[in-house]
Amino acid sequence: MATTRRKPLSRERILAAALELVDEQGIDALSMRKLGQALGGYEAMSLYNHVANKDDLLDGILDLVLAEMEPPDPAGGLASIRSSSISAHEALARHPWAAGLLMSPTRIRPSRLQFMNALLAALRGAGFSAETTYTAYHVLDAHIIGFSLWQSTHGSLPADIDLENMRPFLDRMLPPDRYPHLHEHGMQHLEDGPHRDVRTFEYALDLFLEGLERAR
Amino acid sequence: MATTRRKPLSRERILAAALELVDEQGIDALSMRKLGQALGGYEAMSLYNHVANKDDLLDGILDLVLAEMEPPDPAGGLASIRSSSISAHEALARHPWAAGLLMSPTRIRPSRLQFMNALLAALRGAGFSAETTYTAYHVLDAHIIGFSLWQSTHGSLPADIDLENMRPFLDRMLPPDRYPHLHEHGMQHLEDGPHRDVRTFEYALDLFLEGLERAR
């Protein structure tokens, strides 16, 4: 009876619930038992009918994030590379845990390879040599992921800190007498919030792309 | 008797052994019981006489890596920023697991804050505005960590792959018909090994620093 009332499990429902759980409570909060409960009181082992193991589960939700990234058009030139990089960064900003997963060596997803391949194709298509393409690819990749990672560590503050008592918190974490420049930097972050991060990401991205254009 | 034969525990000995274990077998292989055994057959709980908990242990070995980084001289200008960035990258390349640890939000080490502060000071000292310094700091940080992370995922291949059968492995992982550009990129990696990564890191770094210099 209870069994008929609740919606049956499926890979898609499981992945969606896992994504929601991880987005809300962080990657460490994801356990098979907890996920089963969140899906309507299922036992952990029931999930294994639709998912090979936890790694497969993680691959699954990572794929969902990767699907949010718009790959570059191989014939779209630097403009397409730019907008695609921004789209990738946005996806990682929406799901801060994903950047970390993306970097675990054992988790090489086909969708990621496809994105990489398209990016390389776009670089060659934009007229860069194999040599420059090689470097540019690494720079872009490092920038997107590195920046997203930085943002993700930054964004997750203790839960009891809101914008009100942010200032004293910052003063305590980064005492101005010990870290004067760092404290100033923290203040800059407070000034106009997340918008600034986006601008910073794009500023650095453009700095790159301009440098590349000169090298072409 | 057995107790008198083996060297007594100490925080330093524990951290050194943990660092060695993690460098050799990866961060996931580090457990209190295994570490105790590696130190000469101690029980896991014995470690707690010298280390607060596992987090403290992780902080400890991360500090050892951070200590390998040469912070920039606040009065050293761009040259010092450059060599310091390279030094940080080298430390992270020696201990590939550290980049991941560095990015966990709860692990903000004083030595890291000091490094950050010195880097910001050097940027201001080199004559950049508060605004440009803000951006440049993030770019450098993202580049160092992002690139190191990329390298760390890259470097750790299945254990049974040596340079001999690298080529067929690459052909299988990145089938040329599905990922033509990516396959070519992989081949470039094979050509002259780790040296190339270093050159790529520094090339991108210089691209940045030149861009910054123009913006000054």
Place this chain on the structure above:
DNA sequence: CGCCGTAAGTTTACAGTGTAAGATGACATA
């Protein structure tokens, strides 16, 4: 000498993890 305090190391125990193996039940088809 005996006593005592302190500290290091050990033992035991507990809650939590992923997941293998087997039992149970509902349903569709023969």
Place this chain on the structure above:
DNA sequence: TATGTCATCTTACACTGTAAACTTACGGCG
């Protein structure tokens, strides 16, 4: 009605970090 299939649950195991209590060794003091 009988059989087979498949989703779900139960139980169990090895492993994790670590709290609490216990044992042991040692150094100083009467």
